[in-house]
Amino acid sequence: MGKLIIFSAPSGSGKTTIVRRLMSSIEGLEFSVSATSRQPRGVEQNGQDYYFLSAEEFDRKIEEDAFVEWEEVYAGTKYGTLRSELERIWSKGHTILFDVDVKGGVRLKDIFGQDALSVFIMPPSIEELRNRLVGRATDSPEKIEQRLAKAGEELGYADRFDVVVVNDNLEEAVERVAEVVGEFIAC
Ligand code: ADP
Ligand code: 5GP
Numbered sequence: 537m538g539k540l541i542i543f544s545a546p547s548g549s550g551k552t553t554i555v556r557r558l559m560s561s562i563e564g565l566e567f568s569v570s571a572t573s574r575q576p577r578g579v580e581q582n583g584q585d586y587y588f589l590s591a592e593e594f595d596r597k598i599e600e601d602a603f604v605e606w607e608e609v610y611a612g613t614k615y616g617t618l619r620s621e622l623e624r625i626w627s628k629g630h631t632i633l634f635d636v637d638v639k640g641g642v643r644l645k646d647i648f649g650q651d652a653l654s655v656f657i658m659p660p661s662i663e664e665l666r667n668r669l670v671g672r673a674t675d676s677p678e679k680i681e682q683r684l685a686k687a688g689e690e691l692g693y694a695d696r697f698d699v700v701v702v703n704d705n706l707e708e709a710v711e712r713v714a715e716v717v718g719e720f721i722a723c
Contacts, residue, residue: 538626540648541565541717542634542697544641545657546687548669550703554657555633557710558717565717566630568621571597571606574613577674587618605636605643610682615640631721638693645698653720655713656697660704662687 545551559565571587573594582588589597594614597603606616617634625632634644638656645654659665665687669680694700699716703709 537651538629538631539721540622540632540634540644540652541720542636542641542644542652542654543657544636544638544654544690544693544697545703546659546665546690547683548665548672548687549657549659550668550706550709551635551657553706554701554703554710554713555635558713559633561714562717562721564630564721565633566625566628567633567635568617568625570615570621570636571603571618572613572615574610574615586615604647605640607637607640607643609637609640610686617644638690642693642696645696653699653716654697655716656694656700657709657713658691658694658700658702659687660702 543551543555569583569587571589571594573589573591576582576585576588580586594616597618598606602618602620603616604619604622606614608614615637617636617640622632634641636644641654645652662684666680666684669675669683675683701709701712
């Protein structure tokens, strides 16, 4: 079994931006591609951004115990990590990166313990979170409100993560994440 690094954050905190930067500066990291029952958005590709499953296919995989963990992150939309994904990445000798919701992050840490590093990316404020979601312009106003409504509860999970990094200044946040990840991989 190899190592895993888990990233969780309220949507819009800057997790994707930070993790992309991290992957370009540290070798041997590979994203776990999650399965989801939602439809592809924009240019998203099946097998690359997600494994896009129908609601029925997703439920069948739950019954087959094919998931390490799964959550209904938004009402009616499930996301999960397939067991096959771990083997696919570890067989290459790579460290697995996870981008999962806060409950999934806590769950993965519980399962993998010392082999996992869990990182919570914290926004400077809910107001700034709103600005970023509006600025990103990928979600409808309704979806933005749905994501913001969830953020308050999600922030309450921060202290259950190994490391909390506030993403106010992006450069500083990227530097801090690279530092903790570098230490974890080296030990
Ligand atoms: P997440 O993956 O957490 O949903 P994103 O990485 O998509 O968030 O970031 C949300 C938006 O905020 C993007 O438009 C991104 O460019 C912007 N952003 C990320 N970090 C910062 C920062 N430190 N300051 C200002 N804007 C940021
Ligand atoms: P989006 O629809 O914006 O791609 O993702 C919505 C949320 O689902 C994000 O918070 C993301 O972290 C979470 N997510 C994606 N994949 C998984 C997964 O496999 N498990 C869990 N628990 N959450 C996931």
